[in-house]
Amino acid sequence: MPGISGQSRGRWGRSALFAIAALFALAPSLADAQTYPNRPIRLLHGFSPGGAADALARIVSDGLSKRLGQPVIVEAKPGAGGNIAAAAIANAASDGYTLGLVTGAHAISGTLYKKLAYEPTDSFEMVSTLVYYALVIAVRADSPAKTLPDLIAMAKAKPNELSFGSVGFGSTHHLAGELLTTTAGIKMVHVPYRGDAPSVTSLLGGDVPVIVGTTVLLAGQIESGAIRGLAVTSPTRTPLLPNVPSAEEAGLKGYDVRTWAGLVAPKGTPADIVQKLNAETASMLADPAVKKALETATGGEVRGSTPEQMRVLIRSEIAKWSKVIDDAKIARIE
Template structure:
C-alpha cells in the first residue's frame, strides 16, 4: 500500500513538472512568435526636422542600412515643427508594435526642460533603442571681425554688455542654449537672435546682420576653410576631426564648457521587449560597420556611438536636468 502511494506521488510530481514546462512554453510562445515574425511590413522612421537637414540626412543613412538588415523597407518621414516636438508626439501616440521608429536629437531633452507642458513625456512615453552620434557646434564670426580668438570675443562682450548679439537656428535650440551657457560660464551678456534654420544664420553673418553665430560644424566647415568665416571655438572639450584648426572652448580659456548635441532612435512605450532588443542589436551592428560610421560622422562632423536603451534613457534624463539649470540661470522664459 505504501509503495502504491509513493508511486502515485511520483507520478503526480512528474505531471506537475510537465505542466509547468508546458505553461512556460505557452507564455513564451507569443514573444517568440513576435520575434520571428517581425518585421513583416514596411517600417516608418519619423523625424521632426526639415527635409535635407542633418536629421533628415542621418535618417536616410539609417533607413538604408536598417532596411537591408531587417529585410523590409524603412521609410523616412519628416514631420517638422516645434523643434521636433510634433514628430515626437506622433511617435508617442503610434501603435507600440515596432513599425514606427523616431529619430530624435538633443532638442528632445531640451523640450523637456523648456516646455511647461508637453503632450508626451520625453522619457516615459518611449522605449529607447540607442544613441547614434554625438557632435559639437562651432562659435564663429565673419572673417573681417575684430575678434581673432574666443578670448577676444569674450573681452569685447564684457566691455559692452548687451551690445553684442549671436544668432542661432531658433529659440530653445541646442545652439541657443550653447550661447546662453557661454554667457553664464564666461560672464558675458550676448543677446540671442533666433533664425529659422542654420543656413539663414550663415547668410545673416555674411551680410553683417549679426556679428556672431553658433552653428553646426558641417554647415560652417566649407565657409571656414574658404576663409569667409572664422571659427573661434568648437563647443566640445577637444577639437573635432572636421575642424582640426579650430580650438575647443576649453582650449580658448572657457574652462568646463562642453556642449555636444546628439541623435538617437526610440519607439513608443510598450513596444514588445524582444522587438526593442532586436532593433538595439541591429543598430549596434550597423554602427560597428565602418562605412555606416563614416557616413554618419561625415554628415554630422561628430562621433558615431551606440548605447544600450538604459544608457540612452539616462542621457536624456541628465540632459533635461542640465538644460533646466541653464534655462533657470539664464532667465529664459519657459513656453
C-alpha cells in the same frame, strides 16, 4: 495529492491557471518578435527634409533596411523643435513598425516646455544612441574678434550690445550660446533664425556678429576664409575643423556642448524587438561605410549605447539644460 490539503490544491490550481493565462497573453508578442519585421517600418523625425536630421535618418534607414530585410521609410514631421514628431512616435502602435530619430533637442523640450503631449523618457522605449557632434562659435572673417577670449572681452565691454544667432529658439545652438554667456559672465542678445542657412546669411551680411552653428554646415565657409571659427563646443577639437580650438583650449573651462542623435520606439514595444533593433543598430554602426557616412554628415563621433544608457543620457541632459534655462532666465513655453 498525498500530504497536500484541498485548500492548498486549490491555490496551486489557481496559480497554474494564472501562469497559463500569462503565457497566452504573452504569446502574440513573442510570435511578433520572432517574425519581426515582416513589413515596412516608418522612421519619423521632427525636422525639415534636407536638413542634418533628415540626412542622418536616411543613412540610418538604409543601414537598418539592409539588416532587417524590410524597407525603413523616412518621414519628416517638422515643427515645434521636434515635438510634433515625438508626440506622433509616442502615440504610435507599440509593435516595432514606428521608430523615431531624436536629437539633443528632445531633452531640451523636456525642460523648456511646461506641457508636452508625451514624457521625454517614459513615453518611449530607447533603442540606441547613434552619434555625438559639436557645434562651432563663429564670426565673420573681418570681425575684430580673432579668438574666443577676444569675443568675451568685447561682450564684457559692451553688455547686451553684441548678439548671437542660432538655428532657432530652444535649439541646442541657442542654449549653447546661453551657456557661453553664463559660463563667461557676459551678456549677449539671442537672435533666432529658421535654420543654419539663414543664420549664416545673416552673419555674412553683417546683421549679426556671432553665430553658434553646425560644424558640418559651416566647415566650407570656415575653410574658404569667409567665416572664422573661434571655438568648437566640445572639450576637444573635432576632426572636421582641426584648426579650430575647443572652448576648453580657448580658456572657457568646463564648457561642453555636444548634441546627439538616437533611435527610440513607442512605449510598450516588446523587449525582444527592442533588443533586436539595438543589436542591428550596433551592427550598422560598426560598418565602416555607415560610420564614415554618419561622421561626414555630422562631423561627429559615432557612438552606440544600450537602451538604458540612452535613457540615462536623456535624463542627465534634461537636468543640465534645466539649469542653463534657469541661469539664463529664459521663460518656459506654455
